[in-house]
Amino acid sequence: MSKAAPLHQKFWTANVWLLVFFMVSAAVFGYFRFVYGFGSVTNLNPSYPMGIWIAFDVACGVALAAGGFTTCLVVEIFGRQKYHALLRPALLTAFIGYMLVAMAVMFDLGRWYYIWHTLVYWNGNSVLFEVAWCVMLYLNVLAIENLPNVIDQYKGRVNLPGPLAAFNNSTDSFLGSAEKILRRVGVFFVIAGVVLSFGHQSSLGTMMLIAPYKLHELWMTAWSPLLFLLSAMSVGLPMVIFEGTLATYFFNRKSELPLLADLARIIPIFLGAFLLLRFSDLIYRGALAEVLSGSRQDNAFLVEIAFFCVPFVLLFVRKVRENGTGLFLCALSIICGVVAYRFNVFLIGMDMGGGWEYFPSVGEFAVTFGFLAFGVFLYKLAVNYLPILEDH
Template identity: 40%
Template sequence: MANHQHASPAPVGGSLVNGTTLVCGVLIALMIANLLVRFIFGLGAVANINDGYSWGIWVVVDVMVGSALACGGFSVAMLVYIFNKGEYHPLVRPALLGSLFGYTLAGLGIFMDLGRWWNFWHIMWPTYANPNSVMFEVAVCVTAYILVMWIEFSPVFLEKFGLRDVKKKLNKVLFFFIALGVLLPMMHQSSLGTMLVVMGSQVHPLWQTPAVPLIYILSAIIIGYGVVLFESCVSAASYRRTIEMHLLNPLAKIMLGTLALYLVVRLGDLLIRDALGEAFKPTFVALSFWVENACFVAPFFLIGNVTARRNPARLFLAGLAIMGGGILLRLNGFLIGYDTGPGWTYFPSLAEVVVTTGMFAVEVISYIVISRRFPVLPREDAQLAH
């Protein structure tokens, strides 16, 4: 175990120009073109949002979903630094890298969706602060967490450029930022759920509950582990590296335990509120509820025993299922199961879809560039990737 724990990270190396980066480059160019139209001519020129649905996919997907998918760093850091599971340390940097760009782009998503975007600085100005607002708490927490993650990840850049003395000084205070890096996501992920409570009866009873902050924080932890399984399998296949089964196998077991707790809370809440009957009505909303929870139940069938957890393909599919469930949980609450009244509808425009796709393309290409040129992944087999 100690050997794995102390395996030093190294750049994967290889060319930055390949099919994936070229496709990402095209998607990013299309995103930039649409954003130019948005910032010059306003939100109405590109988005289908309206007075009934003031939040479209730029907020719900890029922020609500994007920040949940960026919880890998938080989930692994909690294991390593809070529960003292040092054997998972090699997973910290890759998970943190995914979280870093996920949250940074989520912050950019909020900026894009502001009607008067030139007033974005108001959130940081004390005279504009509203401490009673859940949106204010989320904005401050997310901004602080982005800064904290860049500080947490900075040793990667310091190692690359040989600034060992600076890294030694940073290491003396890094524990403080690691603690913040665990606390802040717990605060704002639960507050994202609180925003559904604030919306009242507009949110369908299957997702409108006082327990939604707990449901959101538990799901964020689970999604974090699912993303780590997904990213580890994808990076091992893409870079032709040996997959870290000695870490992913027990991590998957921890994920299943947390997932079981989540499902107990979710089902228990529906039973206590007598809301489960809504799931048996012949509606699209009820169907979406069942698909969401099928995704959360699927990992027990995919990796429910030790033998199954030794299969990389099953780990990949389990991670994918968890991500699907987490995405639907948030889409269902904020869009599919949200009804602002008769006369209002929303479906994303092509420009909205192009921008959102471009945001994810930025994350993918950034992950490739950083992992190939900076010490993120464990040194093992790094020289084989091209």
């Protein structure tokens, strides 16, 4: 098996400056949000108190970071070692994804400096309490799972700059003992990561069930938690394919297509389970009766379902799987499906009453794009200086 190595390419390319531009513009809007309140930046209102910072940055962010635990499940737990090369990048993007979720939550909390209250004041009845704790614990698990990247790169050659050099020896011995401990107990964190993911991925699906009179019947079902979990598992591997393809393109690397095409055979198992439960539930509850009515919710539902169903069928075709563009578009479609699903549950399917409408402001978009750019920035930083990507 070939070994992962840092890319060591030129870091400050034109694309990176573009990322910096998005990050800076987000920071400018962030300044107004923190100093002058939400009203100065967002279109949030009494009926729509949660906007894209929750629907996209948090709900979609968590779902799209599912590549980490899904790949863990396939490679480590079900022992499909041939996909091992995909594990490190998947865990890295999951870690970055969850960091961004945590930062987005800080942005969205009115009293952000009280975020530590989650640790102290417990309400075990709250769905959000479960989500917050699982995300918090999983972020730590992901940090531990990403530690080997740092250990492999720096153990035995820690060389901190300037006065920090005094800590060279202690840092090195920390890395050494961390490696020894991880070799023994790493497996417990692997499983814990999957269980924690099951927990909060599903609980995100329970969140909006607290408002049964607002959520449209297409999404208002007690099976919502299981549907959220299955859709997150369905999007995990497509995210690996999506990121793998983009990394190949932007870093001029050898194509991983054969491996990715092989991996794609697993997607229909998760996606099929999701679609089976989704349609069984909808038909059982008779929620599909008016689906062609043309209302905003019904149309949003049709778009969501199309994004799931088309790649589900196409991924059975070998020619599509083994064609780079075809595979990429299938993965992208499933990603769009999950994004649509989360938006439908958190925003579009919520009839909040009170005569208010909501569409995100420029500032809200800017902050969301800023977070995305920051994520890509961190990814490039990591693959450039840490052994994440493997050559085949």
